[in-house]
Amino acid sequence: MSLLSHTARAxxxxxxxxxxxxxxxxxxxxxxxxxxxEMCVVKIPNRRKTRNHEGGLYIAAMSVGAELAAAVIALFQIRRRGRKAKFIYKDFEAHFLKRAEGDVHFTCSDGETILKMVDETVRTxxxxNRPINVIATVPSIADEPVAQFVLTLSLRDVSGNS
Structure with missing residues (x-):
């Protein structure tokens, strides 16, 4: 038993x-x-180092949040199977809908897709490569998206290669 929750450890x-x-x-x-x-939610706080001159989350911080929401769930799925895998993103599509003027939550609900990717790369x-969707919201202001992302996750099992 751990003193920390699995989200705190992550x-x-x-x-x-x-x-x-x-x-x-x-x-x-x-x-x-x-x-x-099924999902991962990553929060990036809107603070001096992540804020742009307009008070919204800087585009680089938004990109980090989107990437992490997909990466954390991929790592979670890989580790649960006791595997080692390398992954990269082949492309990145972003639609910024509103200014993110608070702490931003990046939600990836494509856990099932990522699980199938892990199973396929282990088998073959x-x-x-698969597109993974991430939605960014600012829950302290509203539940509607401030940005939408599609990242093509590229995953390969390397458990046999040390």
């Missing part, structure tokens, strides 16, 4: 990885709000 691992490998990720101070088989050993 947040700590994410921030430690960012500190060690990707300083921009660490500077955004992401938090995992929800994580299960080949790289698998």
């Amino acid at each position: 947040t700590l691992m994410l921030r430690a990885f960012g500190f060690a490998k990707i300083p921009l990720l660490w500077a955004c101070r992401p938090s995992v709000i929800e994580l299960n088989d 050993g080949e790289r698998v």
Whole structure:
């Protein structure tokens, strides 16, 4: 039994990885709000280092949030199966609908798609590409989206390759 919830552990691992490998990720101070088989919600706070001159979340911070919402659920699915996998994003489409003037929650509900990708790459050993959807909202203001993203996740099982 752990003293930390699985979302708190995921947040700590994410921030430690960012500190060690990707300083921009660490500077955004992401938090995992929800994580299960179907979905992941990552929060990026609207603070001085992530805010643009208009008071909204900077485009780079928005991109970090969208990428992490998909990445965290992919890592969750991969680890639950005891596998190792490498993944990248092949492309990134963003539609900014409103100014994000508060802490932004990035929600990826494509856990089932990602699970099928993991199963397929484990079975075939080949790289698998699928579009993954992420919706950004500012719950403190309204539940309607402030941005929509489609990222093509490219995943390959490397469990046999050390």
